[in-house]
Amino acid sequence: MPFYLRAKKIDYTAGKESIIALNQKEAWHYGLRPGDKIALETNGNHFIAIINTTKTRINAGDVGIYSDLWDRYGLREGEIIEMHFLKRAESIEAIKKKLLGESLTEKDFNAVVNDIVTERIGPTEIAYFVASSFPYPYTDRELYYLTKAVASHGEQLHLRGTVVDKHSVGGVAGNRTTMIVVPIIACTGLIIPKTSSRAITSPAGTADTMEVLAPVSFTAEKIKKIVQKHKGCLVWGGGVNLAPADDKIIKVSYPLSFEPYEKMMVSIMAKKVASDVKYLVIDMPIGEFVKIPDMRTARMLAQRFVRLGKKFGIKVRVLITRAKEPVGRGVGPALEARDVLRVLQQTEHLPTDLEKKSLMLAGMLLELAGKAKKGKGVNMARTILTSGTAWRKMAAFIRAQGGNPKITPDDVILGPVKHYLEAQQTGKIVEVNNRTINDICRALGAPEEKLAGMYLNKRLGQRVQKGARLCTLYAATDTRMKLAVKTLEKQAVFTIARAPYIKKR
Known part of the structure; x- marks a missing residue:
């Protein structure tokens, strides 16, 4: 049964959390404790919040709403809020099952992902979920179920044409090959809607670096328009609500600078499924100081990527390279953006290792998608790059995304x-x-x-x-x-x- 309280604005912000405050005695009367979650409903708005309690700040009969939550839902002082008790989330039972070593069903994964997206479970519960696959790694079937759940709980990009992608598992400083590969591939008529994550274990992700040159947060409709005209884009996946559960999981993983292999695979593949990708090349660096330490682990992961892709009708090829140092000269968003511009514009001081690796990946993808004959992909990619065609395509992306298409490496501002x-x-x-x-x-x-x-x-x-x-x-x-x-x-x-x-x- 619901109960009803009057809305009262609290002049504090809660940041990423949705928080309300109840009078301590009243909370006790309803059997509620700090940290519990409750559903609120008013004027068509429905949201879930975490409870705080106070002895004097909130009177009985009132519910204190933090100012950021208040403004988000356009609440009015004194309006009546309908409060609903929440049943114990099914996702909690699913997380407990995995922590105890049981395999999860498709229904379990859908419950967890749905509750992550709707914020019915918060960072603490998500952290337990992330940690659950360490002692008990996912089976191939579990990986498929989780990838499918993450991809389906968000927007989908349905694009005309042959959709391809390139993705790095990360862990290597610099290594901003994606921003070179994408314009090369788009020049051939293949569709490459690159939706990237923010950095997890490194000082910059592709989205962070592209943001130096142009905005990266767009709606699905805007992305479709950019891609329809230019055959590609370089945007942030979280900005388009593409696999939104993934970004919430990333926020939990980031403070530890660590990401379980299974969650990494889901993060990559869910966005490819949601983007309708048919051909995918994965860059997998290995080495002592990177995410994947040795060839044995890399081969195991490569095989799992191929098997998982096959379940979704995606042809996957993995390039395993030894990483003994950063790829490129710059590390950090602005410095990596400068490296990218130097390669695309073929200017002085371009990092040759970044150029070489980008051409290898682009060539592999061109061959996989049937645009180049076996062994001819790298030469095709090099011609597109050295002729200036790739830079013109990148300039078109920058213009379409709201940046300056005439930017040069010297224009990039670095820390003073x-x-x-x-x-x-x-x-x-x-x-x-x-x-x-x-x-x-x-x-x-x-x-x-x-x-x-x-x-x-x-x-x-x-x-x-x-x-x-x-x-x-x-x-x-x-x-x-x-x-x-x-x-x-x-x-x-x-x-x-x-x-x-x-x-x-």
Whole structure:
């Protein structure tokens, strides 16, 4: 049975949470405790909120609504709110099942994903769900059910033509190949509506980097118009409500800089299913300091990607590469955007490793989709790039998404506070720690602070003299720079050896 209370505005904001406040005695009367959830309904609005209680701030008969929630639903002082008790969510029972080692059904996964999307369960419950696959990895059937649930609980992009995509599993600093591959592929008439995530384990994701050049948040209808005209786009998947449960899961994973393999697969494949992709190339870097440590794990994941794709009618090919250092010179949204522009515009100082890897991925996708004969894809991609056709297509994307299509690498603004890391001895760079680079760039403020990051002046294998500049740090504030420098005192980015180097195990 519902009960009714008067709305009272509280001049506090709750951030990402939906929070209300009840009088402590009244909450006790209804059997409600802080942290419980309750459904509210008024004037056609229906939402779920977390309960706080107070002895004096809210009178009996009132319900205090935090100001951000108040404004979101256009509430009025004193209006009557209908309050509904919530039954125990089915998703909680499903999460408990998985934590105890039981397999979940399609119904279980639909319950969990639906409750994530409708906010019936919050960050704590989602965190348990994310953690549940660590002790008990998902079976192929469970992966299929979860991917299907995440894809179906959100908007769908139904596009005309052959839809293809390229995706990196992440974990490597820089590596902004997607922003080069997408315009190359779009030049061939294939449809490539690139919907990317924000960064999870690195200082920038594709969406973060593209946002330096143009807005990335659009409705599904706007994306369809851009793609219909230009054959592709580079947008944020969360902005279009494409697989919205995925973004909520990412927010839980981000503070730990960690993402379970199964959730990574679901995150990637659900967006491809929702975008109606038929051909997919996956970039899978491996190495000691990245997300996937070894070839054995990579091959296992590649096989699972292929099997999962087959269930949805998607042809998947995986490129496994060894990652011993960042791909490109820049790490962080602005610096990575500058690298991308240098490759697309074929300017001085372009990072050749980023160019080479982008051409490999583009070539593989062209062959997979039947646009190029076997062994001819890379040459086809190179011609599109070096002729300037790829840059013209990228400029069209930037213009369509509201950016400046005449931007050059020199136009990209970097953080005003700089710090140089210099070699403490003469020798050869024998190791570059990708994980430390990520930590430092996050300390600098990336990816939230677009101007922050690191530029690699020297690369793996180079000989350097004592005092040589190894890398340059950029930050928006002195405070951020101090945090990064402190991190540098505890962690090494470069290992320099005077004599032949044998790493200790």
